[in-house]
Amino acid sequence: MPSLFQEFQLKDVRLKNRVGVSPMCQYSSEDGFPNDWHFVHLGSRAVGGAGLVIVEATAVSPEGRISPADSGIYLDEHVEPFARIARFMKQYGAVPGIQIAHAGRKASANKPWEGDDHIETGKGGWDTIAPSAIPFGGNLNKTPMEMTVDDIAGIQNAFVAAAQRSLAAGFEWLELHFAHGYLAHEFYSPLANKRTDRYGGSFENRIRFIMETFTAVRNVWPDRLPLTARLSVTDWIEGGVTVEESIELVRRLKDAGLDLLDVSHGFVTPDISQVPWGPGFMIPITSRIRQETGIPTAAGWMITDPHQANDAIQDQHTDMVVLAREMLRDPYWPYHAAVALGVEEASEILPIQYARAVKAK
C-alpha cells in the first residue's frame, strides 16, 4: 500500500490515509455561523476521500475574525451548526478537525475579493488588538491597540472556551492557529512584538502567549484526541522568527502535549519576496523539524502531485500532507491520487453510493 494511503494513528484517532484538507477561509459566514456553503464545501472533501478535513480558521471572539464573514465559535449557538458538519464528515470517513484562531492586527478586513483591506471602525469594521501598536502594513494599515495583560488573559480564556465548544460540536482534531501573521504569531515574531513586559523581547517572553494558550487548551482538550498547532516556523526576513528558534519552541510545545505540528511559514509582514516558492518548498524544513524534535508533522504548501506527496511520507520527511488549493481544484484528489498510485480497489475510497459505479468500466 503506498505510504500516502497507509492509516495514521494519533492518540485515539485513526486517519484512513495521510491526506488532510487544510483549513481554508471561506469568508461566507454571518456572525460566525457556518451554513450550507460550509456543509457542501467541507462535506464534499470528506466524500472525496480525505482522511482529515480541517474547518477554516474559526474565530475565538468576534473581533478575532479576519473579516466580518469569517466563521466563529465564540457563541454556544455556533456548536450545533458545526456539529451537523462534523457528523457528516465523520459519517463519510474523514476525521473532523477545526482550527481556532484570533486574527490580531489583521482582523477587521474585507473579503479578499472585496479588497482584502481594513474596514473602517464603525462602518462595519472594528478596532483591532495586537501585542504592539504596530500596523501590519500594505492594505492592512490600521494601528492596533496594544493589548493589556488583562486583554491577553481574556483572549486565552476565549481560546479555551472555543476548544470546549469544538469538543461539544464533535470535532476530534483541534488545531491552534499560531501562524500567518495572526495574533499568536504576532506575539512570537520580533517583527510584530515590541513589548517590554513579560510578553516581549526575549525568546522566552515572545513564546509566552503561545505556551500559555497551548497549555490552557491542553488542560481542557481530552488527552485521547490530537491537539495540534499550525506554526509559521520562519518569517524568511532578517530579524524575524527562525527555524532554529522554532525547533526549540516545538520541543517545548511537544513537552507540553503537542501531538502534531502543521508546518507553515511567513505572513507576519506584507513582504513575501524572500519566500522560496516552488513545488513542495516547505518539505525540507518540515523534515528537519520532524527529525530534530521527534514531533509528528503535516507538510503543506505547493503539494499537488500524488507521487510528490507519497514520496514525502515514504522518505520520512513528514507523517502526512495537508492540501489547500489542490483540494479546491479537486475535492476528489484523494481518489485520483489512489488511482495514480495504483491502489487496488481505489474506488472504495469513495462512499458506497459512488464506489461501484466508479469501478465499472
Ligand SMILES: C=C(C(=O)O)c1ccccc1
Ligand atoms: C487565510 C489564511 C489562514 O487562515 O491562515 C492564510 C493567510 C496567509 C497565507 C495562507 C492562509
